Amino acid sequence: MNGSSLRNVFWRRFKKNRLAVAGGVIVLVLFFVAIFAPLISPYDPNDIDRKHVLEAPGIKHPFGTDDLGRDILSRMIWGARISLSVGFVAVGIATIIGMIAGALAGYYGGWADRIIMRFIDIMLTIPTFFLILAVIAFIGAGIWNIMIVIGITSWMGVARLVRAEFLSIKQREYVLAARAVGASDFRIIFRHIMINSMSPVLVSAILGIAGAVLVESALSFLGIGIQPPTPSWGNILTLGKDNIEIAWWLSVYPGLAILITVLGYNLLGEGIRDSIDPRLWDTERR
């Protein structure tokens, strides 16, 4: 209907990039697995079967069983849900905080800009992972705590991106025209500038999900993330570490799942970034 040629150009470039398409497929498959977990997992992830403890991968249990006889494939399928929801919610929180902070700094400039940017500099000097460890140790583990803590420690990159976009877009004539027409600051920020600064934010959000998935797995591996019996790739890996000499499948399969997920999001994110090269906007203009 609106036949946007920019969108067509984007698709053409994206489809040519095979790695990006592969990343997109991985992400779609993960989505599918996470959404339909109850339907596709062969066993209940928490069913304990004392007769089949630490069984090697076979026909009944394709990925083997753990020390309580639970089916690893089922636990990983449910774990995909946890990983993806932590990834999405944490990045969602980070993106919202980052967009608001970046918009205020970029649009108003002056003191607001200086205070926000110095605060970002301070946040960036703190090693994020240790900050998360400390905060989780203090407020306790739990899926919501993890999402929130990851979110509020990873918004700085988004804020910088959005600020840079705002600095350039607020000088454009269509923003001046909106002000001349009587639009309020709120309206100009959200209806005129924000929608034009979304592409880099989208890319950074997709790349951010990969990071959040890694952090969640690491926290769960250390035992302060998702608490058993709730399955997560990270806490399956912990079991793998404890039984590394007798049950390789406890380490290999969740490890591969994390690897593929992170790879998938990175390939997709970078593919999108390359396809929305900002110079395109100019060549399409006239």
Next chain:
Amino acid sequence: MELLRVESLTKYFGAKKIFGARQGTLKAVDGIDFSIHKDKVMALVGESGCGKSTVARLALNLIKPTSGTVLFRGRNIFGFNRTEMKAFRKSVQIIFQDPFASLNPRRTIYATISEPLVIHNLVPRSSMRDVVVDIFGRVGLAADIMNRYPHEFSGGQRQRICIARALAVSPELIVADEPLSALDVSIQAQILNLLQELKEQTKISFLFISHDLRVVKYFSDAVGVMYLGRIVEYAKTDELFETPLHPYTEILLACVPEIRAGGEGTPQRTALKGEVPSPINIPAGCPFHPRCPKRFEPCDKIIPLLQEQKGRLVSCHLLKQPEQL
């Protein structure tokens, strides 16, 4: 009736200190005065970089002046509170030079045109569509383009859309900042005719900024000639084109290409020598003296003021009586 009055307006850029070193000051607008009357078109002409666009932005309070004021119906627009500002925004609109940069690429034409109506609460939601179609009709656009995006249009159509946005609030004054110079010549004529029609139908006043003297002659009632942030001559359009008094105006007029009937020989042309000096480093005395063919003794020392000479406002030492020097 006087609608807009500009009083000793100045705008300097980049006067900031960086690491203690004082940077040069760019004097974009350096003390100008003029006024626009109801139903009239006032034109500002000058070479690029003489501060015309800065004046346009100042006149709409899109940027703050370094000093001086702009009065709208006798009241200082830089002192308006929120409500007064909103009323002012409804009364004065702007059309920009580049129609490719002045429409939001991610908003549909409908969203762009209806926005002023929504902001000023001028039309109930139920009849919004009809009103927008009506505005489209006035600028010669078809109603079926409403859900399209700006990149699907040509420059002329985009400029029509920009004019439609300016018209939406039924303003009293439109500041047109070189509305034709980004367009093809054939399209320029169409847009100029559209502006002419609107002026006749709606009694909107214009501040018309241009460097095209032929357009100014056709469209405006009074002309201010700008050079390096100052007005060097201000007169009624007919008088200015009949007898330019300032040497700069004279040369500008001589540069306008004309088509003459018959072969009466090519008229003598005095082309402007050299470039416009940088507004960071304005020459002492009369800013025009390094390029002026008629300069004499006081020109590089004393800044000529815009004074009444022969019944018109000119800033040039040449026209003064000997005792004034």
